[in-house]
Amino acid sequence: MTVTVDVSALQIAARIASTIDPVFTMIDRWRDRIEAELLAVATPSAARLDPRIAQLVGPALEAPGSLITGAGFVAAPGYLADAPWHLAWWLSGANTFGAGEGQGLRRLDAVSDPDAEQFRDYTVLEWWRVPARTGTRHLTGPYVDYLCTDDYTVTITTPVRAAGEMAGVVGTDLYVASLERELLPVVRESGYPCTLVNASGRIVTSTDSHRATGALLRLDGLGEALAPLREREGGAPADATALPGGGALVPCGDTSLALVLENLRD
Missing domain, CATH: 3.30.450.20 (PAS domain)
Incomplete structure (x- = not known):
């Protein structure tokens, strides 16, 4: 959705x-x-x-x-x-x-x-x-x-x-x-708990220090939300998608990376 x-x-x-x-x-x-x-x-x-x-x-x-x-x-x-x-x-x-x-x-x-x-x-x-x-x-x-x-x-x-x-x-x-030094200050500007992941859900960087680089981010519905990124890799970006629990996944253009925003209902 x-x-x-x-x-x-x-x-x-x-x-x-x-x-x-x-x-x-x-x-x-x-x-x-x-x-x-x-x-x-x-x-x-x-x-x-x-x-x-x-x-x-x-x-x-x-x-x-x-x-x-x-x-x-x-x-x-x-x-x-x-x-x-x-x-x-x-x-x-x-x-x-x-x-x-x-x-x-x-x-x-x-x-x-x-x-x-x-x-x-x-x-x-x-x-x-x-x-x-x-x-x-x-x-x-x-x-x-x-x-x-x-x-x-x-x-x-x-x-x-x-x-x-x-x-x-x-x-x-x-x-x-090097990517983290470049991207983490940008990610922190979201104002929400925010994690940058690849199309498989593997963490690139996060505002949450407990989310380790390279680990899989395990959230309900994340795998399904990431599927369009895997399917469209190298093509048009997918839309932002709602996650169960009030979060959202926001594709980063056609890079196959995406922002995972959490606790948007708080």
């Missing part, structure tokens, strides 16, 4: 969307460039593609105040002639994974040999699996990313296609701590 909420909540949701939207726009631009590059060659290869990926994502990773801590392209298994499993992924100097802060821009040292003990099949991970199934972008997390950050992370990925085939995904990693 849709519900009318205070205009300030709608404004806060719009401000949250405006923080994420530039990341979406950047990833879409990268996707278009990669697709054009793949179509320009008869046999795509990692040797040719990797320098171009580095040129695409490097400036954004090194930009002062950038929210992203990792970015790149992950190829569909067998798509690249010289690299059956391949991650062309770069880390910013703020990313402490494997090196410590202040190490500068560097490439992720990924295990690409499927026979190696540390190899991980990335096609089973949410940030790959969902875009591959839906054909649209997907926001994964917050989750602890043991592959690229070793910290609470939000990963945004979108499919890359060439000649009618999925060539891989392109995307970014964002530390949840």
Whole structure:
């Protein structure tokens, strides 16, 4: 059931969307460039593609105040002639994974040999699996990313296609701590107990210190209210929805994030 909420909540949701939207726009631009590059060659290869990926994502990773801590392209298994499993992924100097802060821009040292003990099949991970199934972008997390950050992370990925085939995904990693610093002051302006969640109900940040980042928010009716966000991911935003007990869910544009407002009847 849709519900009318205070205009300030709608404004806060719009401000949250405006923080994420530039990341979406950047990833879409990268996707278009990669697709054009793949179509320009008869046999795509990692040797040719990797320098171009580095040129695409490097400036954004090194930009002062950038929210992203990792970015790149992950190829569909067998798509690249010289690299059956391949991650062309770069880390910013703020990313402490494997090196410590202040190490500068560097490439992720990924295990690409499927026979190696540390190899991980990335096609089973949410940030790959969902875009591959839906054909649209997907926001994964917050989750602890043991592959690229070793910290609470939000990963945004979108499919890359060439000649009618999925060539891989392109995307970014964002530390949840950085997002929280950016978004929590905005969320606090709601005037209500308020929690920002993803389309699965996982907490990004909250005005309630007892609601831990990454945990599932368990409220009556929340799963049903979030279903339109999962269905419309990458498309038009859903409407604000009433929750049992007097709360409301307010989508943040088409980001697949939403504000959960509680105790509106108090």
